[in-house]
Amino acid sequence: MPTVSMAVNGKDVSGEVEGRTLLVEFIRKNLRLTGTHVGCDTSQCGACVVHVNGRSVKSCTMLAVEAEGATVTTLEGLVKDGKMHPMQEAFRDQHGLQCGFCTPGMVMSTIDLLRVNPDPSEAEIRDWLEGNICRCTGYHNIVKAVQQVASGDAA
């Protein structure tokens, strides 16, 4: 079995994987970072989004071996010195999560949105979230959470 090495949430990690092992499986099973979720098997739901080299990626669409040498950040890695990332805070402030299952993907994905478009319109936020399905919130408060971070206001 091939060995794969990468930096995840600032730590160097490596592990043995099968060729067919997906990055999300490596993160959840090998690294026991269960904050990243799996909601589908057709790369449609976005629950598995992580950052690979700073960009949002559906970690179910990537093989673990493809992430060799990459820098990966998961939801867990956003917490710095015990403080949540402003996007995490905003999801709490705006009630942007209910069951929390889509949440890791939503948070990672919207952080990347603000990287490429720091001041998105509501339509642009909704458009960006096309690849993330939430069954609980109706997206209304997720949109508000992104707007909170973009505008720099805390609730």
Add this chain to the structure above:
Amino acid sequence: MDMNGEKVINAPQALVWQALNDPDMLRASIPGCQELERTGENGFEATVKAKVGPVSAKFAGVVELLDINAPESYRISGEGKGGVAGFASGHADVKLIPDGDTTTLVYTVNAKVGGKLAQIGSRLIDSAAKKMANQFFTKFSENLEGYTPETSSKAAD
């Protein structure tokens, strides 16, 4: 799923008929066909690799020739299993209408798919099947150029 069509082939009826009963010809013409071995008078075993949308799989199964009315028509019927990808089964009624040196091949296909193939690929099945049928007849016509029954091992009569 049902599908039908016809194709004019540049060869006389008798030759087309022989080719349609020749495992080598069929193997060379069926898209993705890796193996096709005769197992009985009118039976074959086949392995076909197919891809429908996001699902790709190797189907192993049996092919049978039924209702043989040489040299005019038969039904070719098959059933293949592709593991988790599911199954595909179906039959094609093939009729050869002679027209001098050419032959019009008329076919109606009825096919069924199940398992993952149906669940994930259903919206693509029709177009995939049409594409496969087209590829088959194009290839088949091409292969008929320079085809003599002798080149084949045991063409059915």
Add this chain to the structure above:
Amino acid sequence: MNDMLVGKPLKRKEDQRLLTGKGRYVDDIRRPGETYAVFVRSPIAHGIIKSIDKEAALAAPGVLGVFTGKDIQRDEWGSIPCGWVVTDRQGEPHKAVPHYALTPDRARYVGDHLAVVVAETYEQARDGAELVEIEFEELEPVVTLAMAMEGEQIHDLAPQNLCYDWELGSRAEIDAIFETAHHVTSLDLVNNRLVPNAMEPRAAIAEYDSGLDSYTLWSTSQNPHMLRWMLSGSVTGIPETKIRVIAPDVGGGFGMKIYCYPEETTCLWLSKVIDRPVRWTGDRSESFLADTHARDHLTTVDLAMDKDGTFLGMKIDTTANMGAYLSNYATSIPTYFYATLFAGCYKTPVIYSNVRAVFTNTSPVDAYRGAGRPEAAYLIERVVDVAAREMGMDPIDIRRRNFIKPEDFPYQTPVILTYDIGDYDASLDEALRMIDYDGFPARREEAKARGKLRGIGLACYIEACGVAPSQLIGKMGAGAGLWESGQIRFNATGTAFVLTGTHGHGQGHETTFGQIVADMFGIPIEDVELIHGDTSQVPMGMGTYGSRSLAVGGSAIVRAGEKVIEKGRKIAAHMLEASVIDIEFEQGLFSVTGTNKSVTIKEVAERAYVPLDYPEGLEPGLDETAFYDPGNFTYPAGTHICEVEIDPRTGVLEIVDWVAVDDFGTVINPMIVEGQIHGGLAQGIGQAIMENGVYDPESGQLITGSFMDYCMPRADDLPSFRVGYTCTPCTHNPLGAKGAGEAGCIAAPPTLINAIVNALDIRHIDMPATGEKLWRIARDKIAAQ
């Protein structure tokens, strides 16, 4: 003393862990020595199992065992039950067809459970499952409702595939009314099949402890006690004391996770056979095939009116799909959670309904957010709209004319239920104000100038929530009461555990129940910790569904709190050297009437566990449990109005405004309640214009079996919503709360369809009103002009 928390939009206690990746869902849990189960599912819709060849799979690397229905049957594990007996028109009970965890004889739908492979790793189990060879004698599948009664019989017990033919009301009486009515509006409706699709797929881990001869099951369940009860009482006979069910964080349920499923049942069985923990996590493809589906009705509704548009009688004829087997509550959904709501908000004096429930070779159908009530609201609010059109009346006027008025409560409907309170004009008025109803014609003209067809639609819905008064549902055939338990356990330091038999999976129970208890005792919410989802910790409870957690579970907690106060008064009396009748309690302080002598709840709690000087007869401890059985259902109601614009050239629909005005009675946390409305609306809008579970009518293959073909509402399909409230507090529970979980999902389909038919100026369109359908209608209209 803190400010009162009830009524405040407090941020949720659960969010910290869920937002930082520290939630614990079933698939996040690992057990030492665990093994993996993968199910071999039927690729065909209907067939007799001729043989199952396990040999190749057994020889595959890592495979520990391959098992079939015959193996489970040998251990005498029985059928998964349906717990609600519906009595048909002849007085016979519904056809209780068997439902085994692994089907021993026949495959009855694509995805049916034929065998299970257990292996050391997931990959090995999956590879092994591929090697199991099954031969069938294929049977003609019965796929559509229309063909169900003529098709091949699916169960020996159910001729014509009929589960029951049920009626409510008198046919003679309704016929007499229809004979003399001024006008009858008749409408045929499809209530489309839905796949619930909670984002977390179902999962289970079962572990057997041979020393204790007992089982632990981690399950994605909305009601762990009910699951334990069914597994123990119906399926296995194993005592409840030997089964512990834990439902940790659960990623959405929506009704679909209420039930006892074949997969977790099989894992429980396997855990003893293999004698190692066995885990199963479904993938989304399995969810589509083998989660319960929902709705799926064909209905004709007839509404009789006098010349002023006063409703005289309504007649409903429905064929409802049960799927291939009966899920736990399947029978009750298209009967007692459907036909009992046909009065809606109106004084229709006579109502007759006839429901035929049929089996088909499709996934079992059961409750999904709203469960019967969305189907009822849809047909009422659609037929009323069509009636207004046919009578040349304003849709607002026809509704107002027939509304049950505030002075009519309590109102006995002709369909069993008695509404306790409501004010339907009030929510209608508020919604009309919020949307600026009078300004609509101008907005329509403005849209027309842009080439868009603008429409407005409303629905005045009612639902029966807070399920359920046990005596009443007992008369309807329920096999269990639907009371709830609550326990408040003070610790010696003055913090409190709250234990509830309900289960939160997104609803924010830790926060809402925390607010109630913090207020009751005047303690900080941080000092209140909710425990739920573990049958070994929490008293027997009935779980979460039917918008019951607050109205029933919350009420049980209040009752437990009252008992704690009673007990606290005794301890305080002892501490303050007063008599118990002189002790009053307010905001966390026990004081002696008319004096300034008092002790805090914290001091009382400490003394409860340090009873060094207790007098005889005073019992230590401050820990009380209550069971609350509601006196009636609760009846949330409201008006939703939306405006849409359709581009006639493309069929593209845009929801341009949505106003939701609901009466949920007392609201504990408005932020959470709004979230519930938004989520419900998204699901209801999904049903109205996007979602559709479709089986191929010939082969019975599920052709909307992934997120590529089953159209889930995404962010760019939905608008932002505007929410308003009216309030008539529930009269019969201590909180005055009615429940808010399902309203959006109930109100949305008729609201949106009414707006669409208004925009297109047509009589009716079936759900889902997809862009393609809209485009065809608009195109034909343009062509006709």
